[in-house]
Amino acid sequence: MLRTRWREMTSRPALKWTFSTLFWLPMGICFTELLYTVKSVTGRSMQPTLNPDSSVWHDIVLFDRWSVKASRDYNRGDVVAIKSPYDSKLLVKRIVALQGDKVKTLPPYPDPEVKIPEGYAWVEGDEPFKSEDSNHFGPIPLALIDSKLTFIVWPWNRIGPLRKPTLPNPKAQRGPAWRAQKAEVEREERRRARVQVASSST
Amino acid sequence: MVWLHNVQRIVRDATQQFSNVEWKTVRPKVVTALKVVNFVCAWHLFVEHVGWIRYVDGPSMVPTMNVTGEWIVENRMISPKNLARGDLITFVSPLDPSRFVCKRLIGLPGDVICVDPMGKYVPSTEHVVIPKGHIWLSGDNANASRDSREYGPVPMALVRGKFVARVWPLDKLTIFRSNFRYIDEDP
Numbered sequence: 447m448l449r450t451r452w453r454e455m456t457s458r459p460a461l462k463w464t465f466s467t468l469f470w471l472p473m474g475i476c477f478t479e480l481l482y483t484v485k486s487v488t489g490r491s492m493q494p495t496l497n498p499d500s501s502v503w504h505d506i507v508l509f510d511r512w513s514v515k516a517s518r519d520y521n522r523g524d525v526v527a528i529k530s531p532y533d534s535k536l537l538v539k540r541i542v543a544l545q546g547d548k549v550k551t552l553p554p555y556p557d558p559e560v561k562i563p564e565g566y567a568w569v570e571g572d573e574p575f576k577s578e579d580s581n582h583f584g585p586i587p588l589a590l591i592d593s594k595l596t597f598i599v600w601p602w603n604r605i606g607p608l609r610k611p612t613l614p615n616p617k618a619q620r621g622p623a624w625r626a627q628k629a630e631v632e633r634e635e636r637r638r639a640r641v642q643v644a645s646s647s648t
Numbered sequence: 649m650v651w652l653h654n655v656q657r658i659v660r661d662a663t664q665q666f667s668n669v670e671w672k673t674v675r676p677k678v679v680t681a682l683k684v685v686n687f688v689c690a691w692h693l694f695v696e697h698v699g700w701i702r703y704v705d706g707p708s709m710v711p712t713m714n715v716t717g718e719w720i721v722e723n724r725m726i727s728p729k730n731l732a733r734g735d736l737i738t739f740v741s742p743l744d745p746s747r748f749v750c751k752r753l754i755g756l757p758g759d760v761i762c763v764d765p766m767g768k769y770v771p772s773t774e775h776v777v778i779p780k781g782h783i784w785l786s787g788d789n790a791n792a793s794r795d796s797r798e799y800g801p802v803p804m805a806l807v808r809g810k811f812v813a814r815v816w817p818l819d820k821l822t823i824f825r826s827n828f829r830y831i832d833e834d835p
Contacts, residue, residue, distance in 0.1 A: 472690035473682075479696075518745065529805035532781040534728075565743040587742035589806055 481512045484599055487538050491571030491578070494630060495525065495608065496538065501601055507608075508597040518588070522547075522641070525595040525608055528569060531583050536592060539569035539579050542637060546644025552581045560585065567591070568641075572633065610634070699724040699809060701816075702738075708787035708795070709750060712736070712824070719816035724809040728781075731756070731804075734826030736811040737785060742799050750811060751795050755784030764797045766790060776801070783807070 456462050486504045487496050496505045509527055513519040520526055522544060527536045543549045545564045551557060552574055562568055566585035571577025580586060598604050611630040618624060694700070705716045713720070722738060731737070733753055741747035755761045755778045763774045778784055782801035787793025796802060813823040 470686060472693055473686045476689035476692055479693075529803070530781075531803035531805065532779070534781070534803075534805040565741075565745070587740075587745070587803070587806065589740040589742060589745035590803060591745075 479511065480515060483509050483511065483593070485509055485536075487595075489538075490576045491573055492525065492538050492540070493573040493576070494626065495540075495572050496595075496598075501604070503601045505598055505604075506600040507595050508599055509593040510596045511593040514591055514593050520591060520594055522643070523610070526569070526591050527593045527595065528586060529590045529592055530578075531586060531590065537578070538595060539571055539577070541567055541591075542570045542580070543568040543641045543643075548642040548644075550640040555581045555584070570637070695724075697724050699812075702811075704750065706749075708789055708793035709736075709752075710789040710792070712752075712788045713750075713814070714820075717817065718814055718820070720814050721812045722809045723812045726807070726809055728804045728807075731783065731807070731810070732826060734828035736824055737783070737807055738809045738811060739785070739802060739806045740808065742802055742806060743794065748808070751785035751787050751793070753783055754786050754796070755801075757782060759784065761796075769797050781805075 456465065484506060486506045488504055490497060493499065496507065514526070520541060522541055524541050525538065526541055527538050529535070530537050543562050544567050545562050547562050547568070548559055549562065549568050550559050552570075560568070562585050565588055567588055568580045568585050570579045570581065574581070595608055597607050611627065611634050613631050614624045614627040699722045701719050702722050704713050704718050704720055707715050731753060733756060735753045736750055737753050738748065738750045741749050757778050757780050759778050760775050761778060761784050762772065763770050763776055765772050778801045781804050783804060784796045785802055786795040786797065790797075811824055814820060
């Protein structure tokens with residue numbers, strides 16, 4: 447009796463599809479929790495790397511959880527998603543310094559310079575004025591790092607891996623785009639200049 | 649050029665063999681393998697989000713837990729709201745992301761805590777207010793424990809679950825209850 451009911455139910459294609467989706471759901475959830483997931487990034491704290499003013503869309507980015515969870519493979523300069531120490535929400539920031547480094551902090555932080563303790567990292571947004579980062583909450587435990595941002599999936603004109611800023615061609619025609627590219631390199635240099643990398647970990 | 653001829657032959661044989669295998673006969677095996685993977689995934693999700701039994705060791709929670717040889721049921725279905733002072737909290741160590749540790753919850757956000765009553769790390773007069781979204785954790789065996797006295801308040805994002813009951817060894821079966829007593833409460 448039950449078996450015939452079951453057969454009737456599963457003979458309907460819509461129901462069959464629902465059941466098979468539910469059946470395979472654990473594999474899908476595990477894939478997004480352990481390997482890779484795609485999320486949209488909101489907020490202006492990572493401008494101009496993500497969500498630049500010129501873009502009308504929120505950036506959609508590939509989050510690499512595997513390299514963080516399996517091999518703790520991240521370094522200074524990587525863009526990572528961290529869980530906020532205050533409310534566990536995901537924040538997208540850049541790792542500026544790791545354990546042993548000395549960082550010159552920016553205004554909201556009480557001390558002018560900090561040495562990052564063992565097991566901690568210093569994270570900052572690329573746009574320091576619009577970012578809630580380590581200058582507010584101090585160094586964060588490495589265990590709060592959730593995933594690494596590796597690839598911009600959308601918008602279409604910026605599809606591709608997240609890459610380091612490069613100097614613009616000095617012979618090219620100078621316009622707003624040229625100056626923006628130059629400014630990005632200078633911003634990166636200024637951020638590097640505030641960090642004294644620990645001698646043992648170079 | 650004999651070796652090249654050999655390689656060509658091996659490749660040709662292999663492709664011929666592969667083309668002889670029909671998808672109809674392989675398909676059930678692939679589906680079975682995927683079902684096994686799917687089951688492992690479901691089990692992983694259960695352990696991560698619902699809870700299971702865990703082996704504990706280390707001296708920091710003596711006398712609540714022994715140094716070795718105990719298995720304890722962990723509850724992963726927690727939220728920041730249902731944490732209470734006196735709970736046995738499991739969390740990822742702020743000092744080392746690969747370490748999973750258990751300590752007792754002493755203070756919730758807004759509480760004023762004496763950092764170290766024994767004066768080992770800082771003078772025993774120093775007090776802190778626990779910030780929003782953080783908790784204060786400490787080992788039951790203060791002499792052999794690295795806890796909030798050393799690394800300060802712990803963000804709730806590091807908390808994974810709480811320990812409910814000891815199930816092994818069987819003669820020491822216990823359900824962990826809060827051993828917290830408020831000293832200004834009426835007896």
